[in-house]
Amino acid sequence: MIYVVEYQKWGLPHAHFLVILKPNSKIRCPADFDKFVSAEIPSLASPHLRKIVLQHMMHGPCAQLNPDCACMKRRGNEGHCKYGYPKKFADKTTNSSDGESVCIRRVNMDNRSVIPYNLYLSSLFDCHLNVEVCSTIMAVKYLYKYVYKGHDRISFNVVQDGSTAIVDEIQEYQAGRWVSPCEAAWRIFGFDLLEMSPSVLPLQIHLTNLQTIQVIPHENLDEIISNDKRSRTQLT
Structure with a gap:
């Protein structure tokens, strides 16, 4: 289990969790996906859950209904939702050719009686909990990279308006970081920003008597060589 607390630009914290399950508990097939992940609107029999999903986990409208939606303005791919909406309906959960799961999205009157069919559940946009089941090596590599990506970064410099002087990027380089009040308080009180269980410790790898000292x-070099404690390393 790994989690890293990250702060968004408006100052609110959120956590990225990676959970590796034991072999007998791993999610291996589409039938297992349906036990933990749902891309359907809850039925009218669960009004409270249905209200939460409709309020917090809906994407859109976009595409033809709202071409000016933020998701439609991806450079080089204008006119198409960058999150792939609207999604197609599916009678059952399957795996696509690229290894991603295609969640069940059935057409039924329960879903269409409240909202148009072109509004969709989102697992990537505007929701508070994003659950992803990794079934490919690329997905695992992406998630580990994403968790440890660190703070947002931008390169900038300050110049005078109308200046025509040669820009010296080395001299004018600026490095700064925005810390919101929430993050500042979190750090002042010493709250944890990450946890890893079990802990992973890098070991110094070296050949016999070729460790770095x-x-x-x-x-005195002779005293260092004769000191048994100085010859001990994490590896030995």
Whole structure:
């Protein structure tokens, strides 16, 4: 289990969790997906859950209904939702050719009686909980990279209006970071920003008697060599 707390630009914290299940508990087939992940609107028999989903986990409208939606303005792919909406209806959950799961989205009167069919559940946009089942190596690599990506970064410099002087990028380079009040308080109180269980510790790998030793200038080399403690490393 790994989690990393990250702060968005408006200051609110959120956590990225990676959970690796034991072999007997792993999600391996579409039938297992349906036990944990749903891309359908809850039925009228669960009004409270239905209200939450409709209020917080809906994407759209976009596409032809709303061409000016933010998701439609991806450079080089204008006119298409960058999240792939609207999704197609599906009678059952399957795996696509690229290894991603295609969740069941059935056409039924329960769904269409409240909202038009072109509004869709979102697992990537405007929701509070995004659950992803990794079934490919690429997905696993992406998630680990995403969790450890760190803070947002931008390169910038400050110049005078109308200046025609040659820009020296080295001299004018600026490095800054925005810390919101929420993050500042979190750090002042010493709350955890990440956790990894079990812990992973990098080991120094070296051949016999070829480990790296740090030496202070005034130390005697003969005493260092004869000191058994100085020869110990994490590996040995």
